[in-house]
Amino acid sequence: MIEARNLTKQFVRSLKKGKKEEFYAVDHVSFQAVQGEILGILGPNGAGKTTLLRMLGSLMEPTEGQVVIRNREEPVTSKPELKKHIGYLSENTKLYGRFTVRELLSLFGELYGFTKEEMQEQVEKTNALLHMEEFIDNRIEKLSTGQKQRTSIARCLIHNPDIYIFDEPTLGLDIISSKAIIDFMKQEKTQGKTVLYSTHYMEEAEFLCDRILMIDKGKVIASGTPSELKAATGTGNLRDTFFAYMEGGAENEL
Amino acid sequence: MNYRQLKLLYKKEIMDVIRDKKTILTMVVLPVILYPVLFLVVMQVVAMIATTQQEQTYYIAYENVAEEDRQSLNNWIQGKEDKLDYSLKEVESDHPEADLKDETIDAYITVSKAAGQIIYEIHYLSAVTNSSTASDMLKEEIDALAKKQAEKNAKADGLDINRVLYPVTAKLTDRSSNESTMGSILGSIIPFLMITSILMGSMYPAIDATAGEKERGTLETLLTLPIGNMELIMSKFFSVATISVVSVFINVLSMSGIAAYLYATMKAFSAAADDFHLASFLPAILISIVCIIAFALFMSALVMCVCAFAKSFKEANNYVTPVTLVVILTGYIGFIPNIELSFGTSLVPVANICLLMKNLLVFKYDFTLILLVLLSNVIYAFIAVWFLGRIYDSETILFGESAAGIRLFERRKNIKKGSLPTIQESLLILIVALLLMVYAGGLMSLKAPVMGVVVPQFFIGVLPVLACIYIKGNGKEIFKLKLPKGRHVTASLCLFVGASSLALIVSSLLGMLFPESGQNVNEEFLTILEGVPFWAAILLIALAPALCEELLFRGYMFTAFRQKMSVGKSILFVSILFGISHMSLIRFLPTALLGAVLAYAVYRSESLLSSSIIHFLNNAFSVWTLYYGSDIAILNDEAYTGKVMAVLAVLTLVFLPVGLSLLKEKKKETDKNME
Numbered sequence: 001m002i003e004a005r006n007l008t009k010q011f012v013r014s015l016k017k018g019k020k021e022e023f024y025a026v027d028h029v030s031f032q033a034v035q036g037e038i039l040g041i042l043g044p045n046g047a048g049k050t051t052l053l054r055m056l057g058s059l060m061e062p063t064e065g066q067v068v069i070r071n072r073e074e075p076v077t078s079k080p081e082l083k084k085h086i087g088y089l090s091e092n093t094k095l096y097g098r099f100t101v102r103e104l105l106s107l108f109g110e111l112y113g114f115t116k117e118e119m120q121e122q123v124e125k126t127n128a129l130l131h132m133e134e135f136i137d138n139r140i141e142k143l144s145t146g147q148k149q150r151t152s153i154a155r156c157l158i159h160n161p162d163i164y165i166f167d168e169p170t171l172g173l174d175i176i177s178s179k180a181i182i183d184f185m186k187q188e189k190t191q192g193k194t195v196l197y198s199t200h201y202m203e204e205a206e207f208l209c210d211r212i213l214m215i216d217k218g219k220v221i222a223s224g225t226p227s228e229l230k231a232a233t234g235t236g237n238l239r240d241t242f243f244a245y246m247e248g249g250a251e252n253e254l
Numbered sequence: 255m256n257y258r259q260l261k262l263l264y265k266k267e268i269m270d271v272i273r274d275k276k277t278i279l280t281m282v283v284l285p286v287i288l289y290p291v292l293f294l295v296v297m298q299v300v301a302m303i304a305t306t307q308q309e310q311t312y313y314i315a316y317e318n319v320a321e322e323d324r325q326s327l328n329n330w331i332q333g334k335e336d337k338l339d340y341s342l343k344e345v346e347s348d349h350p351e352a353d354l355k356d357e358t359i360d361a362y363i364t365v366s367k368a369a370g371q372i373i374y375e376i377h378y379l380s381a382v383t384n385s386s387t388a389s390d391m392l393k394e395e396i397d398a399l400a401k402k403q404a405e406k407n408a409k410a411d412g413l414d415i416n417r418v419l420y421p422v423t424a425k426l427t428d429r430s431s432n433e434s435t436m437g438s439i440l441g442s443i444i445p446f447l448m449i450t451s452i453l454m455g456s457m458y459p460a461i462d463a464t465a466g467e468k469e470r471g472t473l474e475t476l477l478t479l480p481i482g483n484m485e486l487i488m489s490k491f492f493s494v495a496t497i498s499v500v501s502v503f504i505n506v507l508s509m510s511g512i513a514a515y516l517y518a519t520m521k522a523f524s525a526a527a528d529d530f531h532l533a534s535f536l537p538a539i540l541i542s543i544v545c546i547i548a549f550a551l552f553m554s555a556l557v558m559c560v561c562a563f564a565k566s567f568k569e570a571n572n573y574v575t576p577v578t579l580v581v582i583l584t585g586y587i588g589f590i591p592n593i594e595l596s597f598g599t600s601l602v603p604v605a606n607i608c609l610l611m612k613n614l615l616v617f618k619y620d621f622t623l624i625l626l627v628l629l630s631n632v633i634y635a636f637i638a639v640w641f642l643g644r645i646y647d648s649e650t651i652l653f654g655e656s657a658a659g660i661r662l663f664e665r666r667k668n669i670k671k672g673s674l675p676t677i678q679e680s681l682l683i684l685i686v687a688l689l690l691m692v693y694a695g696g697l698m699s700l701k702a703p704v705m706g707v708v709v710p711q712f713f714i715g716v717l718p719v720l721a722c723i724y725i726k727g728n729g730k731e732i733f734k735l736k737l738p739k740g741r742h743v744t745a746s747l748c749l750f751v752g753a754s755s756l757a758l759i760v761s762s763l764l765g766m767l768f769p770e771s772g773q774n775v776n777e778e779f780l781t782i783l784e785g786v787p788f789w790a791a792i793l794l795i796a797l798a799p800a801l802c803e804e805l806l807f808r809g810y811m812f813t814a815f816r817q818k819m820s821v822g823k824s825i826l827f828v829s830i831l832f833g834i835s836h837m838s839l840i841r842f843l844p845t846a847l848l849g850a851v852l853a854y855a856v857y858r859s860e861s862l863l864s865s866s867i868i869h870f871l872n873n874a875f876s877v878w879t880l881y882y883g884s885d886i887a888i889l890n891d892e893a894y895t896g897k898v899m900a901v902l903a904v905l906t907l908v909f910l911p912v913g914l915s916l917l918k919e920k921k922k923e924t925d926k927n928m929e
Contacts, residue, residue, distance in 0.1 A: 059477045060649055080480035088478040094471030096266075098273035110262055111479045155475070 002056065002163050002194055003032045006065035009051050009218075025051040027218035028065070033194045033211075035071065035162075038185060040209030041198040042242060048218040049198045050090070053167045056196060057088040071162050084112060087156035090167035097141030101132060101151050104140065105158050112159035126154045149177045153184055163194045170201065182208060206238040214245050221245055255488070259481050263489030271459045271497055280454050281501045285508040289447075293512050312388035315347035315362040323365050323372060330399045342391060354379060360388035433534050437615035442588035444615065445608040448505065448542075449585040452550050453557075455501025456494055457574060460557040463490045465570035473652065487643050494554040499547055506543070538614035541624060548631035549607045553581075555638030562645045576682050580604075583689055588612050600626040603634055666724060673725040675718075675732060677818060680811035681831075683721055687714045687806065688835055703782040708794050715802025718810035733809040734862040742859035745916035746867040752910030753851040754872045755902040757844035762899065764840050775840060779880055791877045800870035807832050807849065808856045808865045825853040848872060851910075858917035 009026040026048045033039040043049050054060040056067055058079045069076040069085050076082055096104055102123060109119040127136055130150045135143055140151060156164065166185070170178035185195050185208065199205050205212060206226050214222040214229070222229055222245050226238055233244040271277050316324050331342055347353045350362035354377060361378040374396050378389035408415050428435075467473045476486070560577055564570035584604040587593055588611075595609035606627045613620070645651050691710035698705040722732050729735060738746070783791050807828055815824035833846030852865040 054653070057478060059474065060653070080482070083478065083480035086478070090474065092471050093475040093478060095475065096270060096472050097470065098270050099266075103269075107262060107266055108479065111259055111481060113480070156478075 001032060001034045001070045002196070003068045003070065004030055004052075004056060004065070005068065006030055007052065007055050007062050007067070008064035009048070009055060009060065010063040024048075024218045026055065026062075029215070029218070029220055030065075031213055031220065031223065033163075033196055035192045035194055036189055037210045038189055038195040038197055038208055040205040040212040041196060041215065042200075042202070042205060042212060043198075043215040044246060047216050049215060050167055051218075052215070053088075053090070053165050053196065053198060057086050057165045058082045059088070069163065084159060085162045087159070087161040087164045088167075089152060089156045089164070089169050091169070091171050092167075093152065093156075095140045095148060095151055095155065098139060100139055101136045101143075101154070104151070105154055108155055109158045114159070122158060122160075126158060130154050145173070146177045146180070149173065149180060153181065157188075161193075164188060164196070166195065166197045168198055168200065170199065170204065178204075202237070202239040202242055212238075214242070216246065255484055256482065259485045260489055263481065263485055264492055267463055267489055267493035268496065271462055271493060274458070274462060277458050277462065277497065280458050281497065282504055284454070285451060285501070285505045289505075289508045290512060310384065310387075311341050311343050312360040312384060312391065313345045313358070314342050314388065314392065315345055315350040315353065315359045317347075317350045317362050317364050319363060319365045323374075327363070327374065327396070327399065331395050342388065342395070351377070354385070357382060357385070360385045361392060363392070431534075433531060434616045437535070437538075437617065441612035441615040444509070445588045445611040446585045447509070448502070448546060448611065449549075449604060449608065450582060451505040452498055452502055452546070452553050453578060453581055455505075456498035456550065456554040456557050457578070459494045459497045460554060461561045461564075461567055461570040461574065463494055464558050464561040465564035466567055468564075468652075469566040477652075483643065483646055487639070487646050491555055491558065491639055491642065494558060495551050498550040498554050502543075502546055502550055506539075534617075535615070537619070538611075538617065541619075542611050542614055545607060545610060545624070545628050545631065548628055548635065549604075552603065552631050552635035552638060555635050555642055559638055559642050559645065562642060563651060573678070576678070576685060579689075580685065584608075595620070595623050595627075597623075597626070601630050603631070606630060666726070669725050671726045672728050672731075674727060674817055675721065675725065675810050675814035677814045679721060679725070680718075680806075680814040683717045683806065683810065684831060684835060687717055688837070691837075703784065704786050704791075704794060707782055708798060711794075711798045711802045714806050715798075718806045721810065732813045733805055734813075734856055734860055736861045736863075738859050738861040738864040738867075741916055742855075742861060742864045743867065745859070745913045746855060746864045747871075748909045748913030748916060749851055749855055750868045750871040752906050752908070752913050753848055753868065754875060755905040756910060757848050757872070759899060759902050759906065760844045760847060761841070762895075764843065768840055775838065776880070783877075783880065788877070788881050791881065792874055795877050796870050796873035799873055800866045803832075804852070804862055804866045804869060808852055809862055812853055812856060821857055825850050825857070828853050854914070855917060 007026055007029045008024065010022055011025050013021045013023055029052060031039075041049050041052065051060065055062045055065075058067065066077060067082060069082060071085070076085060099107070105123045105126065106116070106119045109122055110116060114122065123136075127133060130153060132147075132150060132154065135147050140148065143151065164185070166181070169181050173181075182204065185197065189195060197205075197209065209226060211225050212223065212229060213220055222232070224232070226241075229241050229245075230236065230238065233241045235241045235244055328344055345359060347359055347362065350359060353359045354362060357379075360382075361376055364375045364377065366373045366375065374392075376389050376392050376396075379385040404419055405415055408418050467476070557574060557577065560573045561570040564573050581604050584602075585608055587605045588608040593599065593605075593609065595606070595613050599609055600606045600623050610624065610627045613623075687710065690713045694709055694713070698709045718733075719729075721727075722729055783795070786794070811831065812824060812828050815827055819827070829846045829849035832849035832852075833842040836842065836845045848869075852868055855868060856862055856865045
């Protein structure tokens with residue numbers, strides 16, 4: 001289980017004439033995601049989704065609040081320990097093109113603390129799982145988009161994490177490549193893993209997510225299962241639900 | 255620090271960089287191929303020039319020279335046994351003067367006679383290379399002839415030749431070893447090549463490891479790993495440093511190869527090589543290598559710091575260009591004869607390495623200075639690494655949007671209309687203007703000292719205007735081209751009196767503390783202005799800076815700083831840069847103070863003219879005191895110094911506040927109007 005406690009990120013925006021302004025990209029967000037659950041995080045551009053996920057993945061330091069992972073007896077809160085439990089994938093996590101897939105996977109695994117021998121075994125397992133035989137010893141820059149995508153997935157599961165954070169993983173991918181990722185998420189869910197997943201594709205979110213968190217302007221404006229949210233707004237599909245909440249947010253502001 | 259992770263990351267960085275073709279090209283191919291090729295080309299050109307000079311025939315004519323004198327000189331020239339291959343050939347010429355001008359002959363000779371003396375007059379053109387060479391040869395030949403005749407005459411008269419002709423004579427003996435002669439020749443060029451190669455060697459890996467990583471989108475991937483900031487930076491730093499050190503070694507090897515080749519050819523052709531011991535350079539080379547490694551560490555960290563701000567290769571290249579310019583131009587210091595390694599220069603980055611190597615190559619070992627150079631480079635490297643750590647700690651720099659840098663290297667069509675200047679651009683312009691000031695100004699001042707002041711002013715004025723055009727800026731907005739209000743003009747007049755008095759007090763006080771430097775400034779100006787009429791001096795020393803310097807400092811630069819900083823900080827930085835750019839320690843404080851007042855005037859009046867007025871009057875007043883100050887007894891009588899200072903103090907205290915409040919009042923009114 002991963003828990004966000006009051007997560008807050010404040011940025012300083014530079015205005016003209018050397019003036020500065022502080023604003024909340026993420027404004028006191030709290031939630032939990034349990035094992036075997038896919039939690040969708042939806043919101044318009046600039047809502048703070050990426051910042052929230054970066055804090056959850058310990059890529060960014062929260063201004064306030066804390067991330068806790070509680071799968072074993074001792075809760076995990078320290079930055080390097082949290083990272084060991086998390087597999088993070090976003091459109092910005094590109095791969096080192098000048099390495100072969102095998103080199104990259106062993107390097108990352110060893111950086112997670114595994115020994116060379118353990119990694120050899122693990123790479124073979126991953127290879128079998130994701131069917132990478134034909135390109136595992138090629139340089140990544142030479143791979144096709146689909147092969148790169150599979151390598152990315154391999155990269156984020158190489159240390160066998162409990163929690164996956166996927167920030168718009170299917171953005172700009174064709175149907176086959178995005179299916180690979182969606183299938184992977186479903187499969188990991190059955191293994192009892194937690195998946196945090198942000199996307200702009202409402203249909204994808206609707207059939208995939210167990211629960212959904214709607215955020216806007218850094219704040220959680222709604223949360224619940226897709227059917228709960230649809231019922232609450234009286235809409236037929238998640239796309240309309242999303243619009244209903246966004247318009248509501250705009251009304252609230254007025 | 256987790257050493258296992260550090261090792262893994264280091265290995266990763268090295269592999270990543272080595273697999274990049276560009277690095278291999280700049281690191282290995284360039285020094286290994288380019289230097290020898292360059293060297294061979296230079297050798298060939300030199301050899302070619304030498305042969306053409308040797309095989310050259312120079313044509314000489316005689317005008318109205320008696321047959322007897324012509325014969326005797328001609329026989330001497332032709333009959334003399336010398337090893338030179340060149341020949342002086344006599345040709346007939348009816349109009350030797352015209353032929354000389356047409357360059358069909360290289361020189362002609364006329365003869366006049368005095369008691370017991372024949373005077374051969376050689377007519378030549380000093381501006382024509384062949385002609386001046388021919389004249390030198392003729393002079394040499396005739397001197398030799400004269401010597402021979404004199405000896406003959408003395409002998410005929412039964413005189414002691416040495417006592418009569420050469421009672422005193424000078425003989426030159428070069429006591430410097432072959433090695434140190436060689437060292438002094440190499441002393442300026444080798445450090446320069448070293449510094450450039452280190453810079454080039456560290457540049458690509460540094461960009462690749464910082465901006466390149468961001469551009470390829472792998473930085474965020476790296477940040478998902480459980481590694482600390484420290485491991486991340488150190489691995490990057492060590493790998494870039496390793497590569498630049500390796501490139502140093504490759505460079506040294508390549509240069510040694512050339513040296514060995516030279517040595518071998520020298521040995522084959524001349525006996526002097528027997529006295530030449532390459533081994534005596536060994537300690538110099540070893541010490542140099544140690545210091546160079548420290549320097550490479552510093553350079554790597556510095557370049558990485560600059561590149562870490564960039565988001566892409568291209569952007570990083572833009573950021574690095576000014577650094578490259580400064581480093582390379584500082585590297586030229588080895589070519590300047592009078593600058594030596596001292597306590598002061600041993601602390602100046604880049605320059606210290608150049609000067610140290612220059613010293614080492616002529617076997618000057620001052621171990622205190624060597625240690626200082628080594629230490630200062632290590633300390634600079636530490637500071638740069640620490641700074642790099644700060645950058646990698648900053649999420650805004652890691653994840654933030656890229657800031658507008660220097661667009662002067664960008665394609666113009668990509669620049670938005672109405673762009674505003676950036677701080678980096680204004681600094682680049684200042685650096686270029688200052689360098690032009692040193693190099694072009696120095697060159698011009700050889701022709702006329704006053705040109706050395708005027709030409710750089712021209713650049714200072716023109717560069718920001720060109721930059722403004724290039725970035726498609728709105729000139730009116732950037733340079734505050736607006737007529738000032740009447741009140742602002744009054745304010746400017748008051749500020750002139752107040753600020754100039756203040757600057758005068760400060761300079762006099764500094765002049766008392768450092769009497770020599772104070773004296774020098776005035777003397778410098780007097781030599782510059784020698785022979786320049788008063789009105790011209792006013793134009794050149796007062797009007798030109800009041801326009802040009804204002805365009806750069808209070809125009810482009812101030813506008814650039816105001817985009818990012820508050821008024822106070824902008825005024826502070828622009829004034830400091832204004833003070834520094836006058837390149838004189840003693841003038842720094844008064845100029846910076848004046849600069850602050852000028853900037854404030856522009857800020858309040860929003861018109862560049864109001865600062866131009868102050869600047870013009872201030873400089874015009876200085877020119878006036880230089881020309882007519884000596885006529886006024888009070889200024890030159892030391893008894894009155896106190897009183898003059900008191901008057902200046904009163905002027906400052908009265909006019910400065912009045913001027914400032916005149917500027918301020920206006921602002922309040924507009925505020926009220928706005929309400």
